[in-house]
Amino acid sequence: MIEIRNLTKSFGNLLVWEDVTFNIEDGDTIAVIGRSGCGKSVLLKHINALLYPDNGEILIDGENIHELDYVSQRRLRQKFGILFQGSALFDSINTYENVAFPLRYFTDLNEEQIREKVMLSLQYVNLEDSAEKETSELSGGMRKRVGLARAIILEPKYIMYDEPTSGLDPKTAEEINELIIAMAERLNVTSIVITHDMHSVLQVADKVAFLDQQKLSWFGTLEEMKSSNQPDLIDFITASEYQIKSKQYT
Amino acid sequence: MHALKEIGKYTTLLYQALRSSTEFSTYRKNLFHELVKVGYDSVPIIILVGIFTGSVMTLQSAYQLEFAFIPLSTIGAIVSESILIELAAVISGLVLAGKVGARVATELGTMRVSEQIDALESMGFNSVSFLVVPRVLAGILMFPVLYIVASIFGIGGGLAAGYFSGTVPPADFLKGARMFFYPWNVVFGFLKSFVFGFIITSVACYKGYYAKGGAEGVGRATTEATVMGCILILLADFILAALLL
Numbered sequence: 001m002i003e004i005r006n007l008t009k010s011f012g013n014l015l016v017w018e019d020v021t022f023n024i025e026d027g028d029t030i031a032v033i034g035r036s037g038c039g040k041s042v043l044l045k046h047i048n049a050l051l052y053p054d055n056g057e058i059l060i061d062g063e064n065i066h067e068l069d070y071v072s073q074r075r076l077r078q079k080f081g082i083l084f085q086g087s088a089l090f091d092s093i094n095t096y097e098n099v100a101f102p103l104r105y106f107t108d109l110n111e112e113q114i115r116e117k118v119m120l121s122l123q124y125v126n127l128e129d130s131a132e133k134e135t136s137e138l139s140g141g142m143r144k145r146v147g148l149a150r151a152i153i154l155e156p157k158y159i160m161y162d163e164p165t166s167g168l169d170p171k172t173a174e175e176i177n178e179l180i181i182a183m184a185e186r187l188n189v190t191s192i193v194i195t196h197d198m199h200s201v202l203q204v205a206d207k208v209a210f211l212d213q214q215k216l217s218w219f220g221t222l223e224e225m226k227s228s229n230q231p232d233l234i235d236f237i238t239a240s241e242y243q244i245k246s247k248q249y250t
Numbered sequence: 251m252h253a254l255k256e257i258g259k260y261t262t263l264l265y266q267a268l269r270s271s272t273e274f275s276t277y278r279k280n281l282f283h284e285l286v287k288v289g290y291d292s293v294p295i296i297i298l299v300g301i302f303t304g305s306v307m308t309l310q311s312a313y314q315l316e317f318a319f320i321p322l323s324t325i326g327a328i329v330s331e332s333i334l335i336e337l338a339a340v341i342s343g344l345v346l347a348g349k350v351g352a353r354v355a356t357e358l359g360t361m362r363v364s365e366q367i368d369a370l371e372s373m374g375f376n377s378v379s380f381l382v383v384p385r386v387l388a389g390i391l392m393f394p395v396l397y398i399v400a401s402i403f404g405i406g407g408g409l410a411a412g413y414f415s416g417t418v419p420p421a422d423f424l425k426g427a428r429m430f431f432y433p434w435n436v437v438f439g440f441l442k443s444f445v446f447g448f449i450i451t452s453v454a455c456y457k458g459y460y461a462k463g464g465a466e467g468v469g470r471a472t473t474e475a476t477v478m479g480c481i482l483i484l485l486a487d488f489i490l491a492a493l494l495l
Contacts, residue, residue: 048372074374088369091360102373105276154373 001026002047002158002190007056009042016042020056020216022209026157029184029191031201033236034211040194041085043211044160047192048080049073060158078106081151081189085162087143089135089150095122096131099149106154121149124186125179141172148179152187159183160192165200177203198240210236260456263378267386267452270379280384288350288385288451289392296396299345300403303337304329305411307404312417325418326426329408335435338400340487343446346393347479351454354385355475358458359468367459382455386448393447394440401439438494445486450479 002024009016016039024030032040045051047058049065057064065076089098099118103109109117122128125145130138138146144164151159161180165173177200184191184204193204201208201222208225210218210233218225218233225233270276311325358381361367370377405427412418454475461471 045368050368050371070376074376077372078374080372082369082372084365084369086364088365090366090369091364106374 001059001061002192003059004043004047005057005059007043007046007058008054009039009046009051010054015214017211017214017216018055020211022216022219024190024192024207026190027184027188028206029180029193029204030207030209031193031195031205032209032211033196033198033201034217035236036196038211039214040196040211041162044082044162044192044194047160048077048082078154079157081148081154081156081159083144083147083151083159083161083164085166087147089138089143089146091135093135094131095127095133095135095138095146098135098146099131099153101150102154117153118149121153122146124152124183125149139172141168141175144168144176145179148176148183152183152189155187156189158190158192159187160194162194163196164193165195165197173197173200176200180204196240198237212236259460260453263382263456263459264452266378267382267455270376271383271387273376273379273383276376276379277384277387280380281387284384284388285392287353288388289395292346292349292392292396293399295345295349296342296400297403299341300333300338300400301407301410303341303400304333304404304407304409307332307337308408308411308418308423309415312412312415321426322418322422323426323429325412326408326423327430328426329423330405330427331430331432331435333404333408334401334439336439336487338404339397339439339442339446340483342396342400343393343443343450343483344480346396346446347450347483348476350389351450351475351479352472354451354454355458355461355472356468358382358455359461359471362459362461363464363467378459382452382459385455386451389447389451390444391447393443393450397439397443401436438490441494442487442490445490446483449482449486453478453482 004023005021007020008018020043032043034040042051046053047060052066058066060076060079063072063076065073068076090101093101096118099121100114103114103117119128119131122131125148127142127145127149130142135143135146164176164180168176180191180193181204183189191204193200195201205222207221208219209216212232218228218230220228225237228234307329308325311328315325358367361381367377367381370380409420409423412423413420457471457475457478461467463470
């Protein structure tokens with residue numbers, strides 16, 4: 001379980017958000033939504049201690065990740081798999097090696113066992129035929145899927161997705177959404193999806209956290225969101241629905 | 251104030267690198283890779299720089315001393331001592347600030363802006379140990395080797411230029427080189443190349459590691475790494491000369 005308590009963050013004089021508090025229960029898929037620049041990705045980087053808050057704390061299974069020493073922090077980080085916005089694949093090595101990378105450093109598996117796990121992971125994301133491709137040969141959607149295969153290779157407890165469908169065509173975005181659902185079901189992981197794509201939210205999320213005006217503006221289940229009458233949230237959803245409809249006609 | 255902040259960040263990165271240098275298993279593979287890239291891949295340019303530096307020095311010395319009534323062996327002494335004590339280390343350092351420094355800053359800068367460093371950290375890697383330590387170690391270990399290569403080809407180039415231009419016979423050149431040879435000069439040049447290797451790679455790692463702002467940011471980091479590397483080499487050259495000669 002991830003507990004986010006009274007989190008506040010500023011960059012210089014720019015307040016990102018303050019007093020953000022909510023919990024992410026084990027097994028849930030939670031979508032963190034909000035306008036571009038509202039600090040969604042900043043929140044993700046706080047959960048993994050890539051950034052530190054000005055105030056507040058984040059407990060990962062009861063441990064405050066920002067107060068741990070570096071070695072304990074690294075141990076805790078291995079509970080996470082992250083799919084970065086730009087996939088963050090290592091461009092000096094090919095697809096297979098990207099996925100195998102964490103196994104080579106954090107396990108004692110032999111080459112045959114590594115191959116088995118890598119191919120299984122690539123099979124989960126339907127890319128077993130692209131193992132030997134260079135990362136430069138991959139399309140945007142394929143890069144995301146390789147990023148996901150790498151994120152799940154150490155069997156994490158939590159998977160965080162940073163804008164998983166951004167920059168993708170609707171069909172590929174749909175495939176990524178299906179993968180998010182499949183990962184949650186198949187690997188029994190807790191998923192945190194950072195997005196402004198409401199279509200994706202409606203497809204994958206159990207719960208929704210809405211960041212707006214430098215605070216957690218709304219938090220609840222997907223069903224509660226659909227019947228919410230909070231003006232800011234309705235505005236955001238309405239704008240997104242208009243965008244979804246526009247996309248359908250173009 | 252800005253300069254102080256930069257120095258603070260640079261020192262912190264070096265401290266982290268020093269602390270994580272014990273994690274040999276994390277950077278072992280990268281270290282061998284970097285030794286090849288910094289050392290082996292730089293040999294051709296260093297040979298070229300060495301040959302031309304030595305050749306030009308011989309020809310210019312011969313020209314300047316044309317009407318002076320001094321033995322021709324003096325030219326061999328001037329060329330070989332200048333190369334060993336100064337030119338092999340400094341000119342190689344300046345060339346490598348462009349070649350190695352720019353590559354390191356660009357690589358790390360690109361990894362930073364494309365979130366590859368974040369990805370490493372999020373997996374539980376110590377990114378400083380994985381990326382910075384092997385590059386700085388490779389600089390420290392390979393620059394002295396490149397200094398030796400530059401010295402050999404510099405003196406060889408000077409000898410060849412004297413012979414082919416007919417200005418200094420090889421026997422006179424070698425006589426002069428031997429007569430004024432002081433082992434301390436080699437030690438001094440070696441020490442300088444060691445320091446230059448550290449400066450170039452650590453500054454490039456620092457600039458690349460903290461790059462921000464997309465392609466423009468990577469370009470800025472690369473330029474700053476090269477310029478800062480060159481300036482610090484000249485400064486370190488002066489300080490070492492003042493302290494050790």
